[in-house]
Each structure stands twice: as structure tokens, then as C-alpha cells.
Amino acid sequence: MAFSVEDALKRLTNVKKNGQLAHAYLIHGASSAHQDELSEELAALILGCRREELASYPDVQIIQPTSKSRRILIEQIRLLEHFIQKRPSIGMVKVAILREADRLALNAANAFLKGLEEPPPGTYLLLLSHRPDALLPTILSRCIQIPLRLQEHRPPNLQEQAVIDLFIRCFQSQMSPIVQTFQFSRGFQGLLTEYKEKSESLEKFMADRERYKNATDGKWLQDQEEHLKALTESNALRLRRELIASLENYLAKILCAAYRNPSSSFERSSDPLNRIPGKNILRQLECLHRLQKVLDLGVNEALALETCFLEIFTLSASKST
DSSP, X not given: OOBOHHHHHHHHHHHHHTTOOOSEEEEEESOHHHHHHHHHHHHHHHHTSOGGGGGGOTTEEEEOOOSTTOOBOHHHHHHHHHHHHSOOSSXXXXXXXXXXXXXXXXXXXXXHHHXXXXXXXXXXXXXXXXXXXXXXXXXXXXXXXEEEOOOTTSOOOHHHHHHHHHHHHHHHTOOXXXXXXXXXXXXXXXXXXXXXXTOHHHHHHHHTHHHHHHHSOHHHHHHHHHHHHHHHHHHHHHHHHHHHHHHHHHHHHHHHHHTTOTTOOOOGGGSTTTTSOXXXXXXXXXXXXXXXXXXXXXXXXXXXXHHHHHHHHHHHHOSOO
């Protein structure tokens, strides 16, 4: 059974009141935003603080892929081990959040498993993942799983709406599927490039580069620049997943309306894609699901996008299956 963020948090709050919180949870499904929301609300609940305070709270640590390979590396797990073993700065508990836990490198996963098996008292580990099947079975067996479902009422953010609007514009252009695919792929990758160029942490570092240059040695400066570039790239890949998920959610709403799902508030008749047969929309959703999987394997982004959306726009142009 998949939960909404609100339902999951209510259940976890009751579990905490009864003193029965497990030391490790695996939150998966829905979007990264939903996973972040639940993990941060749960961390705040455990620590007895507000979610807004987590960024500066000493007893919480957030780990995510930051390398060029977009893997969680052994060095990050070593730092996490140190965090887990030390005494809490405030109170008696501490929390570690592992975003995209399925991106653990094998040696990092094995090292993390040791801390997962016997964590010190008062330590809570929250793992987030879109591909729990990619985690080691020994890690899965030591976590309580919390599957989340997409929440229809959550409006898309600006970037998600931008990619939905781009998709609709390409569909309405009445051009051939090949041209639509080219236009969409170029626009989609343009959104990711724009995100990278506007990375606040990298921009600030580059603006202060001269000051750092005079105060530190060249190697530290180079290492820091490479780290921030890798972090920006990793965050861009995370955004890519979110944008594809927003298209999945959009098409899923159209599909629900096509079959007159009473729980769907989506008006199919008012949508530009209302002439696409429901079976074709289902196949388009399957294309997006496959796209997420092949991109996670490191396949060339441009090639994967073009292959997927050529099929999607071809299905959009077809009146029947």
C-alpha cells in the first residue's frame, strides 16, 4: 500500500509516540520532492526541531551523489560513519538522510551496511530511492519500507510546468514526429543547461575565486571547484528525473480522465492531448518509465531522449493502436 506524505507522516508520528520507531527507513516512490518532504519532516520530528532548522542543525547529515560518476562514494560513507559514531551535539538523537541511496557505489554500500546493522543508540537512518530494487538485498532487509504515491493535488513547480508546456507546444506544432522530437529534446536539455549555469553555489564560488586564491593553495581551490561542478551536475541529473516524472504525472492524469476515473479532477476535454487514445497514452507512459531506467544506467542523454520522444510523438500522431 502506497501512502501520501501526510498519511505516512501521521503514522510515523503515532509510532514515535509509542516509542516504536525503527532505526532505518527506506522511503521510495513518488517524486524526489515528496521523498525530501517526508524525510525532512520525519527528521525534524525525531530531533524535536522545525524542518526549516535542519539546514543548520548539527545532529542531521544529508548524503547524496556529488561525484562526476553520480555515485555516493566510499569517502562520503566514511564521513557518515564518523557522524554516526560521535555523540549528538543537542539532545540524545541524530539523523542521517541518504538521498538516491540506490546510487551507492558497491564498496560504499558494503561500508554503509556495517553502520546499518549495528547503529549506535539514538541513530536514525533515512534512505531515499526511486529504484529500491537496485539496493543490496542486505540493505533492503534492514529497512522498514515506506512507499509513497504521487499526489494529484500537488501543482507542478516552475521547471516542471516549463517542460509540460514545452511538450504541449511541440505536440500542437503539427510538425512531423521527427521535428517535434528534435524541438522537445533541444528544449529539455536547454532547461538542464540553464539550471547548471544558474547554480548558486558554483556562481558564489566563482565570484569569490580571487579571494580564495589569495587565502588558500591552488590544489584546494581546484578540488573545491571540481567538487562544486560535480555537485551541480549531480543536482541537474536529479532535476532531469523530476522533469520526466512531471511528464509521467501529466500523462497519467490524462489517462485517468480518458477512462473516466472518478477520483481524477482532470478535465480531459480541455486538454490539447484529448484526441490521443487511452491505450496510446499508456504506451507513452511506458516509454517514459523505460527512459528513466536507461538514463540511470548512464546511456547518452541526447540519444535516449530522442529515441523515447520519437516514439511518444509518433503515438501522439496515431489515432489508434
